[in-house]
Amino acid sequence: MKMAAGLLLLVCAGAVLYSARAQDAYHGLPDDYKKGVDLAxxxxxxxxxxxxxxxxxxxxxxxxxxxGFGVKYFYHHFYLxxxxxxxxxxxxxxxxxxxxNDRPLIDCAVCYKTAQEQIESNPKPYIHCIQRPRLTEQMRITRTEHCNKMNYNSGAPTLLASGTNRQ
Structure with missing residues (x-):
């Protein structure tokens, strides 16, 4: 009986820690990335x-x-x-x-331009979210091409090939 109670306590503690870590995940994002999550x-x-x-x-x-001049381009791939x-x-x-836990995750990719830390309306921010099981390889390719084109048209280097990819 003591062992079962101890195991139950351990499972409950793990669930609380997991939930707290997920809450901290959003709060731990830099503000510019939170803006993209908020758009999605x-x-x-x-x-x-x-x-x-x-x-x-x-x-x-x-x-x-x-x-330059306070302008940045962002790409963020994340789960909701x-x-x-x-x-x-x-x-x-x-x-x-x-x-x-009875529904699939939502896979999101967003890319957007900021100026002076505010999201710009031109080019229009790109937001693509879909249930994970429905995400196809073609959709992934389309996301990448769209975000790269957004930056290329403005003269910026390619976001996804820039080498600044980080977690």
């Missing part, structure tokens, strides 16, 4: 087929290029995870909603 979350919130809040889970790839909080419910902060 706003897009999901406005989609009629989405019924729950999502939270940032983790980054898969990040890169940025500074092109559904929560148990229904869309439309008032929550003080979505980061407090517990994750659900």
């Amino acid at each position: 979350l706003e897009q999901l919130d406005t989609h009629a087929g989405v019924h729950h809040h999502f939270r940032f889970l983790r980054s898969l790839a990040k890169s940025d290029i500074e092109s 995870k559904p929560t148990k909080c229904a869309k439309g419910t008032t929550v003080s902060t979505p980061q407090t909603c517990p994750f659900r």
Whole structure:
């Protein structure tokens, strides 16, 4: 009996630590990358087929290029995870909603330009989010090409081939 109680305590502690680490993942992002995550979350919130809040889970790839005069280009590939909080419910902060484990992750790629630390509307920020099982190789290629073209058209080096890719 003591062993079962000890094992249960260990599992509960692990779940709490995992949840806290996921909350810290968003808070640990640099502000410029949080802006891209926020764009993706706003897009999901406005989609009629989405019924729950999502939270940032983790980054898969990040890169940025500074092109001078306070202008930067960002690329961020990350996962969002559904929560148990229904869309439309008032929550003080979505980061407090517990994750659900019965739905697939959302795979997102965003790229955008900032000037003086504000997202620019030209070129229009690119946001592509899809359930992970539905993501195809062609979609990955299209994402990469779109983000590279965004930077190439402005005279900036290619974001994804710049060597500044970091986690």
